[in-house]
Amino acid sequence: MTPPQPRRSYRILSAILRIFKKKPTIINLNETIKDQAIFVSNHSAASGPLTLSLYLPKLFVPWGIHDMCEGYATRWRYLYHVFYQQKLGFTKVRSFFIATGFALISKILYRAMQVIPTYVDMRLMETIRLSSEVIDSQTPILVFPEDSSDGYHEILRFYNPGFVYFSMQYHRKNEVDLPIYSVYYSKKDKAMIIDRPMYVQPLLAQGRTKEEIAELFKERANSLREELLLHLQQNG
Numbered sequence: 568m569t570p571p572q573p574r575r576s577y578r579i580l581s582a583i584l585r586i587f588k589k590k591p592t593i594i595n596l597n598e599t600i601k602d603q604a605i606f607v608s609n610h611s612a613a614s615g616p617l618t619l620s621l622y623l624p625k626l627f628v629p630w631g632i633h634d635m636c637e638g639y640a641t642r643w644r645y646l647y648h649v650f651y652q653q654k655l656g657f658t659k660v661r662s663f664f665i666a667t668g669f670a671l672i673s674k675i676l677y678r679a680m681q682v683i684p685t686y687v688d689m690r691l692m693e694t695i696r697l698s699s700e701v702i703d704s705q706t707p708i709l710v711f712p713e714d715s716s717d718g719y720h721e722i723l724r725f726y727n728p729g730f731v732y733f734s735m736q737y738h739r740k741n742e743v744d745l746p747i748y749s750v751y752y753s754k755k756d757k758a759m760i761i762d763r764p765m766y767v768q769p770l771l772a773q774g775r776t777k778e779e780i781a782e783l784f785k786e787r788a789n790s791l792r793e794e795l796l797l798h799l800q801q802n803g
Contacts, residue, residue, distance in 0.1 A: 608750035633684035
């Protein structure tokens with residue numbers, strides 16, 4: 568399989584968005600980033616996905632909740648009830664107008680980014696299959712694993728272990744332990760940091776569960792936040 572190429576519509580949209588979305592400070596702790604890899608990042612409210620899609624120094628295919636990959640009514644309900652009110656704390660009126668508008672353009676954006684839908688039931692195996700195809704094509708995937716049921720937090724509280732499970736399944740089938748690069752993005756500071764890779768198999772060999780491994784990645788993300796803030800303070 569050849570690597571996915573950015574669709575023309577996405578290239579055009581990205582070029583337009585970069586006019587209005589300033590490039591953040593990027594601290595990359597790697598000389599190179601492997602093509603077959605997983606990125607895990609905090610969401611940073613509504614800002615993280617857009618910023619990473621524009622400026623992360625590697626073409627990737629993201630995971631996204633399946634509701635946003637379905638029809639207009641499903642997208643609108645998720646945006647109105649869950650994303651804007653529950654997660655971001657917007658009022659009903661504000662949520663209504665933003666959800667109505669974004670539900671219209673989100674289908675174009677999600678298709679252009681080739682978003683892989685995620686599920687919490689047996690359909691997760693389809694997520695695994697599609698993700699494996701992307702990795703096989705020498706393109707990383709990006710996962711936002713934080714639990715945002717009570718909103719988004721600068722200090723992360725919990726990581727869902729789906730990305731660990733995917734890494735385990737990919738290794739079982741292909742005998743490849745995928746590098747996982749943690750990313751922390753600060754909307755407030757307009758900066759991101761990309762960590763050196765960590766690997767799942769050595770952690771499993773220590774007897775850790777996938778939940779414990781996800782917790783390690785969450786703690787590492789919080790440490791990256793501190794490193795990012797310290798770097799910004801020292802460099803003005």
